Amino acid sequence: MAAVDHDIAHAHDDHHPTGLMRWIGATNHKDIGTMYLWFSFIMFLTGGVMALTIRAELFQPGIQIVNPELFNQLTTMHGLVMVFGAIMPAFVGFANWQIPMMIGAPDMAFARMNNWSFWLLVPAALLLISSFFVPGGAPAGGWTIYPPLSVQMGMGMDMAIFALHIMGAASIMGSINIITTVLNMRAPGMTLMKMPLFVWTWLITAYLLVLAMPVLAGAITMLLTDRNFGTNFFNAAGGGDPVMFQHIFWFFGHPEVYIMILPAFGIVSEIIPTFARKPLFGYSSMVYATASIAILSCIVWAHHMFTAGMPAAGQLFFMYATMLIAVPTGVKVFNWTATMWRGSMTFETPMLFAIGFIFLFTIGGFSGVICAIVPIDIQVQDTYYVIAHFHYVLVSGALFALFGGTYYWLPKWTGHMYDETLGKWHFWLSMFFFNLAFFVQHFLGLAGMPRRVPDYALQFADFNMISSIGAFGFGLTQLLFLYVVLKCIRGGEKAPASPWEGAKTLEWTLPSPAPYHSFETPPVVK
Amino acid sequence: MNVVNANSVVMKKLLVFTVVMFVFGFALVPFYEKICEVTGLNNLLQADTLVENPQVDTARWVTIELDANVRGLPWQFKPLQRSVSVHPGEMVQVMYEISNNSNREINGQAIPSYSPQLLAKHLKKLECFCFSKQVLKPNEVRQMPVQFMIESNLPADINTVTISYTFFELGTNNAAAMRDSGNRS
Numbered sequence: 274m275a276a277v278d279h280d281i282a283h284a285h286d287d288h289h290p291t292g293l294m295r296w297i298g299a300t301n302h303k304d305i306g307t308m309y310l311w312f313s314f315i316m317f318l319t320g321g322v323m324a325l326t327i328r329a330e331l332f333q334p335g336i337q338i339v340n341p342e343l344f345n346q347l348t349t350m351h352g353l354v355m356v357f358g359a360i361m362p363a364f365v366g367f368a369n370w371q372i373p374m375m376i377g378a379p380d381m382a383f384a385r386m387n388n389w390s391f392w393l394l395v396p397a398a399l400l401l402i403s404s405f406f407v408p409g410g411a412p413a414g415g416w417t418i419y420p421p422l423s424v425q426m427g428m429g430m431d432m433a434i435f436a437l438h439i440m441g442a443a444s445i446m447g448s449i450n451i452i453t454t455v456l457n458m459r460a461p462g463m464t465l466m467k468m469p470l471f472v473w474t475w476l477i478t479a480y481l482l483v484l485a486m487p488v489l490a491g492a493i494t495m496l497l498t499d500r501n502f503g504t505n506f507f508n509a510a511g512g513g514d515p516v517m518f519q520h521i522f523w524f525f526g527h528p529e530v531y532i533m534i535l536p537a538f539g540i541v542s543e544i545i546p547t548f549a550r551k552p553l554f555g556y557s558s559m560v561y562a563t564a565s566i567a568i569l570s571c572i573v574w575a576h577h578m579f580t581a582g583m584p585a586a587g588q589l590f591f592m593y594a595t596m597l598i599a600v601p602t603g604v605k606v607f608n609w610t611a612t613m614w615r616g617s618m619t620f621e622t623p624m625l626f627a628i629g630f631i632f633l634f635t636i637g638g639f640s641g642v643i644c645a646i647v648p649i650d651i652q653v654q655d656t657y658y659v660i661a662h663f664h665y666v667l668v669s670g671a672l673f674a675l676f677g678g679t680y681y682w683l684p685k686w687t688g689h690m691y692d693e694t695l696g697k698w699h700f701w702l703s704m705f706f707f708n709l710a711f712f713v714q715h716f717l718g719l720a721g722m723p724r725r726v727p728d729y730a731l732q733f734a735d736f737n738m739i740s741s742i743g744a745f746g747f748g749l750t751q752l753l754f755l756y757v758v759l760k761c762i763r764g765g766e767k768a769p770a771s772p773w774e775g776a777k778t779l780e781w782t783l784p785s786p787a788p789y790h791s792f793e794t795p796p797v798v799k
Numbered sequence: 800m801n802v803v804n805a806n807s808v809v810m811k812k813l814l815v816f817t818v819v820m821f822v823f824g825f826a827l828v829p830f831y832e833k834i835c836e837v838t839g840l841n842n843l844l845q846a847d848t849l850v851e852n853p854q855v856d857t858a859r860w861v862t863i864e865l866d867a868n869v870r871g872l873p874w875q876f877k878p879l880q881r882s883v884s885v886h887p888g889e890m891v892q893v894m895y896e897i898s899n900n901s902n903r904e905i906n907g908q909a910i911p912s913y914s915p916q917l918l919a920k921h922l923k924k925l926e927c928f929c930f931s932k933q934v935l936k937p938n939e940v941r942q943m944p945v946q947f948m949i950e951s952n953l954p955a956d957i958n959t960v961t962i963s964y965t966f967f968e969l970g971t972n973n974a975a976a977m978r979d980s981g982n983r984s
Contacts, residue, residue: 382806445817453809457802487817491824506828509910511969517831521824584838 289789297392300384301789302369305391307686309366310679312394314755316358319402321748323351328710328744330727331737344727345413346405346429352416353433356533357440358398360671364536365390365447367678368475370686372451374780374787375469377460377796382453390446397439404429404436415725417522420507420515424499431500434493441486448479448486455479460779462798466560469778470553473560474539477567481528481535484571489525492518516581523574531570534634534666535563537674538605541627543778544681545609548624549616550775555608562601562608569598579650588647595645599638606635621773622696626677629704630670637665640715655725658718664711676703676754683761684768688786691761699757702750709743846930847923849948855888856951863949865893866963873901874935876966879942887951895928896942897966899935906969908932914961921950922962932969 289295289304299305327347330338339347369387373380381387404411409427412418423430455476459468468476495506496518505511507518546553553559575583575591583591609631618624640662644650653659676699683691713736722733729737771781779798783791863885865878879894899905909929913919928943935941949960 383810449810449813449817452813453806456809457805483813483817484820487820488824488827491821491827495825495828511967512908514831514835517828520831521827524824524827 298388299391300380300388302373302381302384302387303686303787303789305381305387306366306369306371308391309362309369309394312391312398313359313361313363313366316354316362316398318751320351320354320359321751323347323354325745325748327351328741331729332741333738334729334731334734336728339727341727342410342413345415345725346411348725349412349414349416349418350401350405353401353412353437354398355667356416356529357437358394358401360533360667360675361444362394363675364475364478364533364671365444367471367536367540367675367682368447368451371682371780372454372472372475373458374685374783374791375472375778376455376458376463377779377792377798378454378458379790379793379795381450382458383450386446387450390443390450393439393443393446397436397443400432400439401436404432407432417519417526418493418496419522420496420499420518421509423496424507431497434497437493438490441490444482445486448482451475451479452483460792460795460798466557467798469539470542470556470559470563471536471539474535474542474563477563478532478535481532481567481570485525485528485532488521489529492521492525495521516578519578519581520575523577524571526577527574528567528570530663530666531566533671535567537630537634537671538563540674540678540681541609541630542605544623544627544677545612546777547681547773547775548621548627549613549618551612551616552777553608554611554614555604558604559608562604565601566598569594569601573598576645576650579647580654592645592647596642599642602638606631606638621680622691622693622700623677623681625697625700626673626680629700630673630677633665633669633673633707637662637670640665653718655723656718657714657722657724660724661711661714661718664714668711669707673703676700679758681773682780683758684772685780685783685785685787687762687765688768689761689765690768690772691757691765695753695757695760699750699753702753703747706743706746706750710740710747711743713739713743846925846927849923849925853888853948854951855886857886859887859951859955860884861887861949861953861957862959863891863893864959864961865895866961867895868963868965869907870965870967872905872907872966872968874899874905874907874966876964885949887949887953890925890946890948892944892946894942894944895964896940897933897935898940899938902937904934904936906932906934907966908969909964909966912963912965914963915957917954917957918949918960918962921953923948923950929964933966 289301290298296304296308299308326339327344330336330344369381372378407427407429409429411429412423412426412433414422414426418430418433455468455472465473495504498504499506499508499513505513507513507515509515542553542559573591573595575587576595579588579591609627613628620628640658644653644659644662680691680696683689717733717736717740720733722729722737768785770784772785773781779792779796780787782796861884862882864882865880867876867878869876875896875898877896879896883891883893885891897907911927911929913922924945924947926944926946928945933941933943945962
């Protein structure tokens with residue numbers, strides 16, 4: 274009897290497997306979350322090196338550093354690595370760490386599957402990156418892998434397709450896990466409409482993932498059989514249609530855009546109320562706005578293809594449907610602003626990133642509405658205007674929210690406070706260099722500079738030089754972020770259970786750092 | 800263990816949904832083909848219907864250049880005339896010739912292409928070898944007609960147009976053939 278009691282007592286303490294096996298066989302949501310976050314940061318640096326090589330080539334007109342073939346491989350791989358390797362896994366890392374703690378669950382619903390979803394990413398990433406070293410090189414037809422180019426390329430394309438298959442399977446498994454956890458494992462008393470907004474946005478994102486990822490899997494499977502098994506889905510020669518690939522791809526691709534931004538909305542919706550010391554303004558409208566954005570995102574895909582050929586009625590439908598998304602997005606921006614209104618605001622690093630997010634994401638949102646207008650889109654299609662637009666929503670949108678969320682929850686994860694001064698330096702340097710790099714690209718695009726081209730006409734030289742300086746500044750600034758995080762992990766001021774005065778969600782009731790096993794007895798939410 | 804059961808129910812539902820969405824991706828293929836057929840967006844394989852008594856604009860001449868290509872199959876393909884001059888609204892017939900230079904039977908399909916693009920709207924084809932696949936026995940030679948009309952509402956600034964056909968081989972892996980020919984060149 275005494276032995277049994279001893280076992281029960283030990284089941285609840287902080288012992289965990291040690292050494293390498295702790296990570297390889299990890300089933301603990303916090304360990305898996307940590308691995309996701311480090312994986313995505315490594316991929317972020319990898320994609321960043323590609324971006325800086327691109328910007329180095331574009332520093333001056335002419336071909337100086339990389340040949341055009343390699344340049345095209347770099348732009349393609351930069352997109353694939355950042356989207357599938359950096360941004361998406363980073364948000365899954367946040368989901369793993371935070372969702373169980375925020376809803377009072379002991380762990381994710383399927384711990385073993387959680388382990389698989391992470392470890393599948395590693396071979397996929399290796400497969401994707403190693404395509405650089407095979408004959409013919411990495412995919413070079415753009416991250417959207419349109420046929421006919423993607424059908425004609427060398428074996429690097431097959432490797433990328435397999436990598437995407439594996440990553441897609443991993444995200445679907447992760448989403449199933451998240452949906453099940455949120456639906457079934459909430460603490461007693463936590464109704465759906467009492468969930469923190471981060472959990473809500475991830476629930477909706479996970480639904481979008483299981484809706485969209487299988488369609489991508491279908492599209493790239495067709496590409497694979499076209500390439501290797503004699504089918505003719507996209508071969509005009511065999512009665513297929515290359516434009517159809519674009520339709521199927523963007524049926525995945527546009528929800529994908531919101532998969533990358535909805536969890537960012539969730540993080541910002543946690544940070545702003547904390548540092549404004551007020552409850553989130555319009556909680557239920559935030560939930561409905563998130564759901565509306567998700568639903569609308571499924572019916573606007575063809576706005577990526579206005580120049581691919583489509584009847585005017587189709588262009589009008591997709592134009593108006595796209596502009597409609599500005600309404601729920603506007604609801605969100607106004608709600609964040611209203612939350613700050615007359616709040617007792619302080620400006621710690623997470624809040625700075627959240628406000629930076631609102632400011633810059635709104636610019637990216639507006640340029641999105643501009644791109645939605647058919648006659649303008651026909652002008653700016655495939656120019657740097659589009660590059661500027663989606664970097665404003667993905668870098669100063671998704672990535673800034675990730676930075677903000679990292680600073681916000683670092684005390685809970687590590688048990689130490691981060692260096693506030695260095696954090697603020699990180700924010701202001703990122704803010705300055707980001708705008709230096711990308712704001713001028715609006716002008717380049719309006720002046721007609723095409724994307725995915727290693728050389729350009731002389732009149733674009735000045736803006737490109739400014740943009741390259743900004744890009745290098747932004748890239749180097751992220752090493753400061755790495756330093757701040759490492760410093761915080763290794764030591765620093767001891768963090769209390771709730772270091773932020775205004776934080777109200779469940780994870781702040783746990784001690785810092787969060788114990789290895791938390792909420793084994795569910796808390797009761799009133 | 801109620802939660803474990805409830806969890807596996809949710810997982811099964813979501814897995815079924817995933818499979819449905821995967822199949823949906825493939826279902827989009829016939830769906831798009833149907834849409835194109837119904838709306839006439841991508842009408843390459845069907846004859847057009849003509850309005851009765853088309854107006855022939857005898858004051859105007861349009862030069863039509865005829866172009867013929869083969870891609871990855873051992874055929875010779877050429878128009879019997881390089882170009883024709885026609886009045887808009889007038890019915891025209893031109894002849895093409897294909898010959899199979901190999902000693903195997905080959906299925907080919909011709910895909911049309913127009914320049915300027917706008918011509919597609921104003922070109923009405925009644926008969927074309929491109930409406931069906933062509934099967935050529937070893938060393939067979941065949942002459943084939945195209946019967947068409949250019950509508951008289953073709954914009955006035957267009958005086959010369961090009962109609963181009965490219966023959967592709969059916970029933971082989973075109974992608975591989977194209978890759979190989981690309982590597983050779």
